[in-house]
Amino acid sequence: MARTTRLFLLLTVIGPFHMAEQMLTGIEEFFMLRDQIGGYYALFAPAHADVATVGLITVVWTLVSLLFYAVLVGGTARLSVLGLFGLFGVHEAHHIVEAIAEGGYDPGLVTCVPYALAGYAMVKAVAQEYRRAGVAALPPRPTAAAARP
Numbered sequence: 001m002a003r004t005t006r007l008f009l010l011l012t013v014i015g016p017f018h019m020a021e022q023m024l025t026g027i028e029e030f031f032m033l034r035d036q037i038g039g040y041y042a043l044f045a046p047a048h049a050d051v052a053t054v055g056l057i058t059v060v061w062t063l064v065s066l067l068f069y070a071v072l073v074g075g076t077a078r079l080s081v082l083g084l085f086g087l088f089g090v091h092e093a094h095h096i097v098e099a100i101a102e103g104g105y106d107p108g109l110v111t112c113v114p115y116a117l118a119g120y121a122m123v124k125a126v127a128q129e130y131r132r133a134g135v136a137a138l139p140p141r142p143t144a145a146a147a148r149p
Contacts, residue, residue, distance in 0.1 A: 004082045004129055007122040011089050014118055018092065018111040026107035075133070083126040089119020 022029065037056075044052040067084075070077035095112040099105060 002129070003125045004079070004122065007118060007125055008082055008085060010118045011085055011115070011122060014089075014111065014115045018108055018115050021111045022108045025105070028107060076130070079126050079130050079133070083123055086119045086122030086126060089115050089122060092116050092119065 040056065041049060041052050067081050070081045092108070092112040093116040095106045095108045096116075099109050
């Protein structure tokens with residue numbers, strides 16, 4: 001099993017623990033997301049909230065399906081998706097920055113550390129795998145012996 005595959009599984013396991021910590025200690029990100037989605041729903045008449053919801057679900061499911069497809073295709077597409085998940089994990093270090101700025105605990109702080117570290121390891125592993133694949137994909141360089149008639 002490739003290192004990136006193991007790291008993806010690790011991110012998948014840590015993710016629910018991170019979310020559970022936030023649900024138990026405060027879900028401030030929920031309010032931020034709700035405000036952003038509220039702007040989307042404001043584009044629709046209240047009577048069309050169901051259409052807005054189905055449209056949103058369709059867009060999200062299509063994006064998730066494209067991510068699955070990219071992983072199935074393999075190669076650079078697979079590495080791009082895994083790198084995206086790695087960057088998402090690294091981004092969770094924002095809890096550390098917020099805790100420092102607030103001078104105390106920020107919901108999600110404890111589990112963001114292993115999540116961000118696993119994300120960093122994923123980004124690093126993706127870069128290494130990309131470099132190995134890129135080198136393997138190059139045509140062999142002609143040698144002096146091959147150039148002689």
